[in-house]
Amino acid sequence: MLPTRKAFRALAPLVALTMGGCSGFDNSTLNVAVIGEADDPFQSGKEVTASGQLIRAATVEGLVAFDEKGRVIPALADRWIVTDDGQSYIFRLRDGDWASGDPISAESAKKALDTALKSLRRTTFSLDLDGIDEVRVMAGRVIEIRLQRPMPYLLQLLAQPELGLYEDKEGNGPMRMKKIGDVARLTPIDPSTLGLPEIQNWDKRTRNIDLLSLSGPEAVQRFNDGKADLVLGGRIEDFPLTRSVGILRGTIQLDPVVGLFGLQVMNDKGFLADPANREALAMAIDRDALIEQFRLGGWKPTTRIVTPSLDGDLGTIGERWSEQSLEERRAVAAARVRIWQASAKKDGDKEKKAGRAETGSGDGAAAGPQISIWLPQGEGSDILLEKLGSDFAAIGLRLEKAESGDTADLALVDDVARYPRAVWYLNHLSCRAKFGLCSQEADARVSEALAATTPEERAALMTEAEAELTAENVYIPFGSPIRWSLVRGSVDGFATNSWGWHPLMPLAWLPR
Structure with missing residues (x-):
């Protein structure tokens, strides 16, 4: 019998670590700084900042996701087809369970997707989703998204963090987040606990990610001090700070975004x-x-x-x-x-002349x-x-x-x-x-x-x-916008891409 959500919580680590420096973490932890405000990683709601989006994408899977190169990859759906007229996308959901222990079904996925779409009403993002007509259950683990018109980039939209699917108010990974002070600690979820095939030596193949949201100057200083392996979320207002980064510390990476x-x-x-x-x-x-x-x-x-x-x-x-x-x-x-x-x-x-002069000269x-x-x-x-x-x-x-x-x-x-x-x-x-x-x-x-x-x-x-x-x-x-990151040479799982999007799970795989 698979463990329940309550059992997972009971087995969660009880020891909280402080952020006093790199020595406070074991060697298997990757330290990531994201430019923003301290509470950004723990935001909820329709529109969140860069840190919040990274956390949501890491902890709440959608039907599909982005890999580190910005390519659409399977997530809750392991395959899909598009009809010839481009007005129907049919997704077959993967075997496995939600984090609650309930099986992933077409009914539960449809409900979760309908809820996600409804939550985005009256946002700018909802304008891009206007072409969706309805979500239908076709079989036990098959759902269809019917469109009013072709939407060639529907998969890119479904991979956005805002369309992660919740079941019983909980996301399905691929990581779990634990708040430790201002740090968001992200731990990869063993696939076997979600009813997926077991991966041998899971604990030895993956690592935690400790994410801090800091101001631009603080994030770059942390990188220069060797306390961050990666800085994400760079924009034009903080780009001059990169002048302080020496070639031995890492590289400045620019995303080819539009x-x-x-x-x-x-x-x-x-x-x-x-x-x-x-x-x-x-x-x-x-x-x-x-x-x-x-x-x-x-x-x-x-x-x-x-x-x-x-x-x-x-x-x-x-x-x-x-x-x-x-x-x-x-x-x-x-x-x-x-x-x-x-x-x-x-x-x-x-x-x-009319006597209506206002103050000023x-x-x-x-x-x-x-x-x-x-x-x-x-x-x-x-x-x-x-x-x-x-x-x-x-x-x-x-x-x-x-x-x-x-x-x-x-x-x-x-x-x-x-x-x-x-x-x-x-x-x-x-x-x-x-x-x-x-x-x-x-x-x-x-x-x-x-x-x-x-x-x-x-x-x-x-x-x-x-x-x-x-x-x-x-x-x-x-x-075009300017998006930049600071990347230490030892970091794997990072690549520049046209979306400026850098998911956390690829960074959690230990280099071989």
Whole structure:
């Protein structure tokens, strides 16, 4: 008879170790630092940070998962087929049990998947899942996901941490997590305890992972001190910290990701009320110079919302202002600033004559409109702020840092695409996402595209949607996001990939 969940808990280790240094762990433990806040690994809810996603993926399997190279691999489902029309995915569930000891069945898996999908309602991720029609039980261990339309990247979506499946409020591994102070200790689950075939010498082939979530400076310092074997979750704001990493300590690994990296226009007040003025901001930016100080080889700037050359890209939308030099663009943008200033001054004079003058003087208008921007804390953000401030000053605008995204005129968007299709970008910037300005017309074209009957019609409508969103100038693109990790040479089970995703279970296998 298989042990119950209560029996597992009773057999769990009772000795808690402290995080005083590497000497506090045995040699079979891999120490991982993830950039974030201390309580991030223990978050719950719909949307969690990088640490929380890593923990969820490690402890709550979905139908499928990602390996270290970003490839979709079996998890609770050991095989699947896709019908010729692309509108039905049929999964055969593996033999074995849930962590509770109950057998994995189509009924229980359907219930768990329905619950997971329902929990994501009113999130941006739910927009990517809109094509799912229903989940059906086909046989004892076979379920079908029926689609309203083809979703070529459904497997990549099902492998996301948010679609891990709970049974009786508990995940099915492949690891278990124990909280030890601020440390999340992850222990690989012996497959035989889940009704799976036994793996000889399991304890000698796997190791624990001790995960800490720390600020960028703390995580890099821990790596440099030899107390962390791996640092994950690196973004642009902390990239300058990697200058302190010597070649003998490890290597800086960059993931070849695509996605959104730019500025969201948060309101349409004052200078930002006119799309042409919002375009002026985009025209002023020297994108090559923006990233030059980071010394990132291979990074490509773009003025397009959707990363060029993705699947379905017709190539009809090119880079903006390609016929103009940076100086010519800035001259056009500066003229728009002056026109707005003259109009604002004229309106102000009228109000003064009418006795409705507000506090303040005309000096601010003479110095140029002031734009506020929200950026995350970090040296990299300081570099971006200084460079953008210089770019905007070149057209007569003043830039200041805002305390939060809610009060800012502009906010940094820095998100990796879950799948490489235009619809991901357009969903992320849609009115349903409820983040800053948007375009109802662009959303309408996306809806039409999703209802299209041919790939050609769908691609054409997606192109129209991108054009509509571009014309509204509600998002100012820089290029692809930047994701980096620090990896000690002795670490196995890590690989860069296009999703920027680094699961923990592959890291738990001991090197042979």
